[in-house]
Amino acid sequence: AANTMWGGRFAVGPDEAMERINASIDFDRRFYREDIAASQAHAAMLVAQGIISAEDGDAIHRGLEQVLQEIESGTFAFSAALEDIHMNVEARLAELIGTPAGRLHTARSRNDQVATDFRLWLRGAVDALDAQVRDLQAALIGQAEAEAATIMPGYTHLQAAQPVTFGHHLLAYVEMLGRDRGRLTDCRKRINESPLGAAALAGTSFPIDRHATAAALRFERPLANSLDAVSARDFAIEFLAAGSILAVHLSRLAEELVLWCSQGFAFVTLSDAFTTGSSIMPQKKNPDAAELVRGKAGRVIGALTTLLVVIKGLPMAYGKDMQEDKEPVFEAADTLGLCLLAMTGMIRDLKADRAAMAAACSSGFLTATDLADWLVRAAGLPFREAHHVTGRLVKLAEDGGCDLADLSLEQMQAVDGRITDDVFSVLTVERATASRSSFGGTAPAQVRAAATQARERFL
Numbered sequence: 001a002a003n004t005m006w007g008g009r010f011a012v013g014p015d016e017a018m019e020r021i022n023a024s025i026d027f028d029r030r031f032y033r034e035d036i037a038a039s040q041a042h043a044a045m046l047v048a049q050g051i052i053s054a055e056d057g058d059a060i061h062r063g064l065e066q067v068l069q070e071i072e073s074g075t076f077a078f079s080a081a082l083e084d085i086h087m088n089v090e091a092r093l094a095e096l097i098g099t100p101a102g103r104l105h106t107a108r109s110r111n112d113q114v115a116t117d118f119r120l121w122l123r124g125a126v127d128a129l130d131a132q133v134r135d136l137q138a139a140l141i142g143q144a145e146a147e148a149a150t151i152m153p154g155y156t157h158l159q160a161a162q163p164v165t166f167g168h169h170l171l172a173y174v175e176m177l178g179r180d181r182g183r184l185t186d187c188r189k190r191i192n193e194s195p196l197g198a199a200a201l202a203g204t205s206f207p208i209d210r211h212a213t214a215a216a217l218r219f220e221r222p223l224a225n226s227l228d229a230v231s232a233r234d235f236a237i238e239f240l241a242a243g244s245i246l247a248v249h250l251s252r253l254a255e256e257l258v259l260w261c262s263q264g265f266a267f268v269t270l271s272d273a274f275t276t277g278s279s280i281m282p283q284k285k286n287p288d289a290a291e292l293v294r295g296k297a298g299r300v301i302g303a304l305t306t307l308l309v310v311i312k313g314l315p316m317a318y319g320k321d322m323q324e325d326k327e328p329v330f331e332a333a334d335t336l337g338l339c340l341l342a343m344t345g346m347i348r349d350l351k352a353d354r355a356a357m358a359a360a361c362s363s364g365f366l367t368a369t370d371l372a373d374w375l376v377r378a379a380g381l382p383f384r385e386a387h388h389v390t391g392r393l394v395k396l397a398e399d400g401g402c403d404l405a406d407l408s409l410e411q412m413q414a415v416d417g418r419i420t421d422d423v424f425s426v427l428t429v430e431r432a433t434a435s436r437s438s439f440g441g442t443a444p445a446q447v448r449a450a451a452t453q454a455r456e457r458f459l
């Protein structure tokens with residue numbers, strides 16, 4: 001049978017493959033609430049502008065309320081033959097209220113309708129993700145406060161470099177996540193503009209009020225150009241770009257958790273609730289959740305690539321290719337939401353092993369820079385010379401299988417006669433971290449202050 005929406009010019013209905021490739025209802029049904037809200041705003045505007053009668057507007061409003069209730073209670077029968085959420089809702093509305101349902105689509109097209117629904121949905125998703133990132137920041141700040149004076153090796157090239165505090169390390173992620181939230185907030189501004197009333201592509205001859213529907217749906221303003229309104233998808237690409245950066249940050253943190261709970265580091269213990277055992281090796285406790293956060297970043301980055309490629313060759317205005325815009329965005333939003341949930345739980349529950357971190361500080365000559373700095377400050381050597389002298393002392397300690405602080409004063413003076421007993425005061429990791437009290441540095445006092453500031457800035 002020919003289509004009920006446009007059957008006028010069609011002799012036969014679609015092939016089965018056509019129906020399958022064409023239908024989006026399996027995924028765009030997620031827009032049902034936004035679709036109904038947008039239709040109600042549109043109908044109210046049509047009434048206010050004298051384009052449809054108040055009685056019809058009333059019937060449409062109440063009919064849509066019933067459709068909403070049917071969908072929410074699970075009694076609504078979605079149909080692939082009706083292609084998408086827009087036509088499913090409208091067809092049911094027609095069954096419920098008859099003729100007035102046919103007036104709802106006046107001065108509207110599915111092209112502005114779908115863009116409107118998508119923007120409304122994504123606005124809500126961005127707000128939900130922002131709250132979840134904030135929860136993760138709260139968990140990180142809580143741990144940072146507890147571990148503000150916990151000393152661990154800091155690394156560059158994954159080689160032991162200088163001691164840092166665990167709290168300082170965690171607060172680095174709070175900063176990254178803060179910028180992620182900034183990107184989400186910024187992209188929300190460009191999501192939050194209304195395409196409704198752009199109609200198919202060119203606007204409409206009916207005397208509509210796009211400002212009124214934009215305001216009713218809490219959009220900042222109507223989009224200025226009707227062609228742009230129906231065919232722009234940069235708002236979704238931008239969300240995926242911001243989401244990809246967020247996913248990369250989560251993945252880096254996940255990778256650190258995987259490293260830290262491995263036997264080579266043993267810096268943290270993850271809770272049983274976020275790890276798994278092995279079916280063969282009884283001793284195992286694997287960081288699966290962290291590995292999956294790391295792995296799932298691939299999906300989000302893939303979603304960004306997908307949408308960029310879908311859009312890159314499309315002439316204006318709407319093309320059906322654009323129906324492919326939703327699944328990557330849903331996938332990315334869902335994946336990010338789940339990863340944030342798991343990461344927040346892992347961080348909240350993790351136990352830092354302070355003794356293991358302290359033990360790791362006894363190798364790697366973490367205070368070598370402090371020794372060189374002492375030679376500059378106390379013995380007046382130029383830094384390059386101090387660097388060379390320290391290098392020789394490191395070699396001496398390495399050959400002796402000991403730490404710098406374990407060398408005797410005599411051994412040190414044999415390398416450079418200007419070294420005095422005072423040098424030992426800078427060779428502890430406590431002293432090394434406490435001395436790095438410059439703004440943004442790792443000194444415990446700085447970390448405590450930074451955590452307090454972070455609470456004010458982000459929570």
Ligand code: ARG
Pocket residue numbers: 024028083084110111114318320322323324
């Ligand atoms: N299901 C379509 C989509 O997701 C809705 C818009 C269809 N418009 C059209 N002219 N075929 O993009």
